[in-house]
Structure formats: C-alpha cells, structure tokens
Amino acid sequence: MTAPSFDSVQPDGxxxxxxxxxxxAARRPLVMLAPTRGRPAAAAELIGAFVGTVGLGTPSxxxxxxxxxxxxxxxxxxxxxxxxxxxxxxxxLGPTLNALAPLAVSVGAEAVGFLGDDHRPRTLDWDSALxxxxxxxxxxxxxxxxxxxxxxxxxxxxxxxxxxxxLGWMVPPGMIHLYLDDWWATLGRELGRLAYLPEVLIEHMHxxxxxxxxxxxxxxxxxxxxxxxxxxxxxxFLAAEWPALRARLHTRLDGMSPRSTP
Numbered sequence: 001m002t003a004p005s006f007d008s009v010q011p012d013g014x015x016x017x018x019x020x021x022x023x024x025a026a027r028r029p030l031v032m033l034a035p036t037r038g039r040p041a042a043a044a045e046l047i048g049a050f051v052g053t054v055g056l057g058t059p060s061x062x063x064x065x066x067x068x069x070x071x072x073x074x075x076x077x078x079x080x081x082x083x084x085x086x087x088x089x090x091x092x093l094g095p096t097l098n099a100l101a102p103l104a105v106s107v108g109a110e111a112v113g114f115l116g117d118d119h120r121p122r123t124l125d126w127d128s129a130l131x132x133x134x135x136x137x138x139x140x141x142x143x144x145x146x147x148x149x150x151x152x153x154x155x156x157x158x159x160x161x162x163x164x165x166x167l168g169w170m171v172p173p174g175m176i177h178l179y180l181d182d183w184w185a186t187l188g189r190e191l192g193r194l195a196y197l198p199e200v201l202i203e204h205m206h207x208x209x210x211x212x213x214x215x216x217x218x219x220x221x222x223x224x225x226x227x228x229x230x231x232x233x234x235x236x237f238l239a240a241e242w243p244a245l246r247a248r249l250h251t252r253l254d255g256m257s258p259r260s261t262p
Contacts, residue, residue, distance in 0.1 A: 005212070006185050007151070009063065011215045011218075012225050015067055015093075016250060017086065017087075018086045018100065019084060019103060019237050021062065021064060021084050021085075021086055021106060021138075021172060022086075022100065022104045022107050022109070023107040023108070024135070025062035025064050025084055025109070026062070026064075026085070026104055026106070026107050026108040026110075027061075027108075028059055028060055028061055028062045028064070028110040028148050029037075029060050029109070029110035029111060029131050030059070030060055030061040030062070030109070030110065030111045030112070030113055030127055030130060030131050030153045030158055031061070031062050031064060031066065031104045031109040031112050031113070032050075032061050032062065032063050032114065032127075032158075033064055033096075033097060033100055033101065033104070033113070033114055034046060034063060034064065034065060034066065034114070034115045034116065034117060034119075035065075035066040035067075035096045035097070035116035035117075036066065036077075036116075037066055037067070037068055037071050037073075037090075037217060038071060038072065038216070038217050039073070039117050039118075039215075039217065040072050040073050040076040040077045040079075040080060042076065042117040042118060043065055043080065043082075043117050044080055045061065046063070046115065046117050046118075046119065046120065047080070047101065047149070048063075049083055049122070050063045050066055050115075050121055050122050051119040052122050053121040053122065053123060053125070053126055054121070054125075054126070054154060055125060055127055055128060056124060056125045056128070059127060059131075060127040060128045060131045061113070061127035061130075061131070062084060062114045063084065063115065063218070064084045064085075064086060064097055064100075064104075065077070065082055065084065065086070065251075066085075066086045066088075066096055066100065066105070067083040067086070067087050068083060068087075068088070068090035069087050069089055070090055071090075072090075074087070077123045086100070088096070089192075092177060093172075093176065093180070093221070094171045094172075094173075094175040094176050094177060095173075095176075096121060096179060097170040097171055097180075098169040098170055098173060099115060099171075099172060101159075101164050101169070102165070102168060102169065102170075105161040105164050109161055110131070110134075110160070110161055111130075111131065111134050111158050111159060111160050111161055111163065112164055112170065113130070113156070113157050113158035113159065114156075114157050114180075115156050115158060115202070116155070116156070116204070117203060118202045118205045118206055118212055119146070119155070119156045119200070119202050119203065119205070119240040120205055121201075121202050121203075122201040122202065123144065123199065123200045123201045123202075126200045126201075126202060126241050127227070129197055129199070129200050130142045130143070130144070130145070130158040130197070130200065131158070133158075133195040133197060134159075134160050134195070136195070136226065137160070137193045137195060138160075138162075138193075138253070139163055139193060140159075140163070140164035140188055140191070140193030140198075140246055141154065141157060141158070141159050141163070141184055141185075141187055141188030141193060141194050141195070142157070142159075142161075142188075142194075142195040142197065143155075143157045143158065143184070143196060143197070143202075144156070144162050144196075144197045144198070144199075144200030144202045145155060145196075145197075145198050145199075145201050145202070146201075146202055146203060146204035147201060147203045147209070148204045148206060148209040149181070149203060149204070150198075151196045152185070153181040153182055153184070153185045153202050154181050154184045154185060154196075154259040155181050155206075156190075156202040156204070157181070157184045159184065159187075162252075163187070163253075164247070166244070166248075166249055166252055166253075167245075167249075168255055171183055171184075171248065172233065172234065172237040172241070173228050174228055174233045175234060175237075176221075176226065176229060177221040177226055177230060178221070178222070178226055178227055178230040179229070179230050179231060182234065183234065186242075186255055187237070190246055191240040191246070191249060191250065191253065191254070192245060194256060208213065214220055
C-alpha cells in the first residue's frame with residue numbers, strides 16, 4: 001500500500017490553493033501542519049495557544065490547519081476565519097502529512113512539523129528553539145516535552161526539509177495514524193540526529209493522559225484494527241525498507257554542516 005500523491009487526489013483548484021497557503025507559510029522557517037477533523041473548538045484552542053507562544057520578536061513557525069471537505073463541522077471550521085486553512089478530500093493523517101510536507105519543502109520551507117489539534121504549545125518562543133536545534137544538527141528531528149510521553153516519542157515534531165526531501169514523504173507510506181511518532185523517533189535516533197528539548201513544553205491534551213474526552217474520532221483512530229494495521233505496516237517497513245534507506249540517508253547527510261541562521 002502506498003500513500004496517494006497530492007496531485008492525484010486533489011482537484012486543481014485545491015492543489016493551487018494549498019500551494020499558495022504553504023508558500024505564504026514557508027516565509028517562516030518552520031511550517032507546522034495540523035490536520036484536524038470534527039473538532040473546530042479544539043482547533044480554535046490550538047490556534048490561540050500557537051499565536052500566544054510563537055516567536056518572541058520574529059516568529060519562526062507558521063501553523064497550517066488541514067480540514068476535510070466532507071467534515072460535518074466544516075462550516076464551523078471556516079467560521080474560525082483562520083487564513084491558513086487548507087480544505088480538501090479526506091486522506092487520513094499519514095497520507096495528509098505525506099501529501100503536504102514535500103509540497104511545503106518544494107515552496108521553500110526549511111523544516112516541516114506536526115501538531116495535533118490536541119496539542120497546546122505552552123513555552124514562549126518554542127518555535128525558535130526547535131528551529132535552532134535543527135540548524136545545529138544541519139538536518140534532523142527535534143521535539144519538546146509533551147507532558148505525557150516526554151522523551152520517549154515526539155508526539156509533536158519538527159523535521160528538517162533535507163530529510164523530507166530525501167525521503168519524499170514524512171511517514172512511511174501505508175501508515176494511517178498510529179506509530180507515526182515512533183517512526184520520527186526512529187528516524188532521528190538511528191541517523192544520530194535527534195534533539196529532545198525538555199525545556200520546551202508542547203502539551204498533549206490526549207484522553208490517555210487524562211487531559212481530554214474519548215470522542216468518536218479518538219475511538220476510531222485508536223481501534224484494535226488501526227493498531228493492528230499500522231503496527232504491521234511499521235514493522236514491515238523497518239524490516240524490509242528501512243535498512244537500505246537508512247544507509248542512503250547516512251551517505252547523503254554525512255558531512256553536512258550545521259545550517260547558519262539566514
């Protein structure tokens with residue numbers, strides 16, 4: 001199973017609109033993608049937390065909401081009036097990131113990241129801290145403390161454009177929703193390019209952490225069937241595809257100098 005390309009699933013008008021939004025977002029080094037479904041109130045809270053903590057002086061990150069065109073709450077999302085909102089066909093989380101992350105890189109993003117609609121940035125200037133960590137590595141994966149999984153896995157993440165460009169995607173194709181953060185941890189750790197910033201809090205308001213309610217969307221993506229599917233695909237990828245890919249990435253990244261601040 002492979003993830004569909006953005007061009008293959010999006011009408012021309014949606015493709016163009018997405019590219020225009022991502023081009024504006026990429027004027028800042030880090031583009032944070034936030035796919036969301038059925039939770040406009042949570043998205044509004046995320047926007048508020050983002051705006052209230054991003055960049056002291058000059059922001060280093062942009063937040064792009066991604067909403068399905070068949071979402072029953074679409075009208076309420078649009079009512080938020082958030083200008084960086086992409087609306088298009090439902091792809092699910094993994095394929096959405098794989099569609100938009102390379103597109104963001106192609107229009108100039110220095111790094112691309114993920115925030116769930118249940119993440120809340122709490123630390124002032126967290127975005128600059130993540131960008132600085134990536135620049136020190138030259139290319140890599142950076143994340144903060146989510147108040148739940150802590151250092152174990154990056155439930156919210158920032159990944160250098162060089163890695164996304166080399167891979168052609170953000171998560172292994174075929175994965176839908178779960179174990180994506182396990183992949184990001186594996187990617188950074190096994191390349192020796194993983195930065196955990198415990199002083200940066202991006203709180204995960206997940207029901208498993210006792211910080212949210214188990215709504216229908218949580219039940220759907222945490223079902224036994226989803227665990228089985230994504231777990232099997234992740235293990236298949238690690239065994240059959242990752243060793244050769246890891247070697248190619250090492251060859252491409254070895255000797256890469258830290259990125260200087262523009």
